Amino acid sequence: MSSTASEVSRPAILTTFGAMIGLALGPSVIANLTVSAYIGPIEAEFGWLRSDVSFAFSLVAYMIVVMSPLQGMLVDRFGPRKVVLTSIPLFALSLGAIYFTPDNIYVYYFLWALVPIAGLGLWPLGYLQAVTPWFDRKLGLALGCANAGIGVGSTFLPMLVIGPIIAAYSWRHAILAIAALVLFVSWPVVAYCLKEPHGGDSAARKLAAASRSFGLSFRDSMREPTFWMLNLGFFLLGMTATSLVTQQVPLLRDAGWTVEETTRLQTTFGFGLLFARVAVGFVIDHVFAPRVMTTVSIGGAIACVLYAVAPEWGYVSALLIGFLLGAEFDVLAFLIKRYYGYLAYGRVYGVIFGVFYLGSAVGIWGMPKLREMTADLSYDNGLYAAAAILLASAVLMAFMPAYRYAAGHVVETTPSPTN
16 A cells, blocks of 8 residues: 555545544544543532542443453445544534533533443544555654643643633533534544545556455454454553543642643643654654653653642653654554454454553543542552553553564555655
């Protein structure tokens, strides 16, 4: 699927841009990476324990575990465009419903649990599977640019929308504003930009056929040792990375940081994530991707220790966590094609993505719970545990074998209009 052409086709560029915008206003940002801004206001309004407030986001993660394999099957069967465009308005409606949360924690849990169901097609797989068939030798960079949308959303939504609206009005109004952006910005942009390589263009038809015909079946993929190594590695990453993101604002508020300072920290985290999305995407085209994952996992472990012993270094920790999360799904999307091909891409991605969020569900609830079990309400035990888990993940990634399908694997059988 490689070409000697020096330029990438217009549909490939549009699809990558549409994926970036969709991910910027998707559930990965809105229901995961920016939720820490809501925890304090919800805790204050209802008087619930922090671990109980945070458990809603563990429920989101548990629902992702259930929905991810279904997303993979639907995307493999119907194509990403149909699944994504159906999900965007449903996702917006589910966010709007949270505005009406009553003083009933079970209703609160139910409304958040609906979000990943309504946003079924909007987790990164839907967009990344739209981008992947258009690229081969520049696949890492393309995935990085698409995934940069998560960094864009994580950077600018807290700074321009969530933080100011919570300060001026309430967390409810912030959620409602986000729902409006999803419906009136994300949907039209994605509808116009997201393309699939088929239609009247014979080269595009050849690209689609090639991209879907090479690789291992899902059953054969499951027999590969790398499949289980990736599942374990991403489970460990899920236990730590997402829990750190959801708790870093409450953690630093406990350490005496102001609302303005933690808003700037969220923006710093977003910039780190944004930089890593693009930089890692470029690097993994040239450097063995598991080696990159080992490096950022060690950086994440350092961030955990810094949060515990030197919270005044919070901006550095936030950058390191941003690098970690910025690398994770660039690397996962890249490795699935390199180890298993494209035949069962959606199902393999859906399973590993779900396992990541199974770990996330444990970590999101577990870290504040460990805090509540200490006499001084300290996050230190949870942070040291997270550091150890990240180091274990780094070691596991270091033992990943060489790729089965290196770049240019099908170049002789099927030329492509893109590079």
